[in-house]
Amino acid sequence: xxxxxxxxxxxxxxxxxxxxxxxxxxxxxxxxxxxxxxxxxxxxxxxxxxxxxxxxxxxxxxxxxxxxxxxxxxxxxxxxxxxxxxxxxxxxxxxxxxxxxxxxxxxxxxxxxxxxxxxxxxxxxxxxxxxxxxxxxxxxxxxxxxxxxxxxxxxxxxxxxxxxxxxxxxxxxxxxxxxxxxxxxxxxxxxxxxxxxxxxxxxxxxxxxxxxxxxxxxxxxxxxxxxxxxxxx
Ligand code: C5P
Numbered sequence: 392x393x394x395x396x397x398x399x400x401x402x403x404x405x406x407x408x409x410x411x412x413x414x415x416x417x418x419x420x421x422x423x424x425x426x427x428x429x430x431x432x433x434x435x436x437x438x439x440x441x442x443x444x445x446x447x448x449x450x451x452x453x454x455x456x457x458x459x460x461x462x463x464x465x466x467x468x469x470x471x472x473x474x475x476x477x478x479x480x481x482x483x484x485x486x487x488x489x490x491x492x493x494x495x496x497x498x499x500x501x502x503x504x505x506x507x508x509x510x511x512x513x514x515x516x517x518x519x520x521x522x523x524x525x526x527x528x529x530x531x532x533x534x535x536x537x538x539x540x541x542x543x544x545x546x547x548x549x550x551x552x553x554x555x556x557x558x559x560x561x562x563x564x565x566x567x568x569x570x571x572x573x574x575x576x577x578x579x580x581x582x583x584x585x586x587x588x589x590x591x592x593x594x595x596x597x598x599x600x601x602x603x604x605x606x607x608x609x610x611x612x613x614x615x616x617x618x619x620x621x622x623x624x
Contacts, residue, residue, distance in 0.1 A: 393597040395592065395623050396447075397598075397619055398601070399601060400606070401424060401606070402429070403428075403429055406432075406433045406436075406437050413441070413446070424451050425450050427451070427453075438471050442473075449475040449568075450468060450476045452468075452477070455481065461478060461493065465489075465491075465494040469495070469502060475568075476494070478490050480506035480538055480539050490504060491504060503545045503546070505545055506546075508535040508547050508548070509528060509535070514528075518531065529553070532547075532549065537561060540561045545566050547565075548568045549567055550571050551585075551591045552571075553567075554591075555594050566597045566598070567595075567597055569596045571585045572586060573586070573587065574587060574588070574604055574617070580603055601615075
């Protein structure tokens, strides 16, 4: 059985804003996601500082390059001691295998490595017209997820509504990490295919990534604890 957890998307533009937010969490230390904006603004020190405060970190940089370059970049992220990182499955099975090699430390341990299949911003129509992928979006997602599994990766990022079919194709141990989570009585914002933390739990996803419903809440700690109650406990 995989471990369920709530990951807070820390989509802030500076270390000061991030620490101002994280300072509120005096009890349970949330698992946090650092994305491109914050990482490119603050560099690796932001990872070290958040780690030193006792948080687990999902570094969401979505690597996609030739296998050798990705392998070397992953070795750097592994030394940074992140807990989870990701890449684009479109980089091929060879690239994903190289990434795993780079990520694995001399003692055999490594961060969780997951793949992005098709971004949720990519429509089936654009995939066909611009990327010349002549398959349905669901078939593409499943195919890429199977490639990730074949390469030895731990799982994929997907919409909560896709998590069931990914588990069916790749097995229950294959991790799904799902953004697009909203409280039943909350605002949806720009997310389209959303689900609640309790429904995500029923679907069987392993990690939910929650941003604005926590970061923009009047009481972020209470919103986080509500996610934990609905999804984890
Ligand atoms: O604020 P919100 O809960 O919508 O944040 C969701 C987080 O998950 C953001 O960091 C967003 O970039 C990320 N994400 C997403 N959809 C994807 C992949 C990542 O919303 N398909």
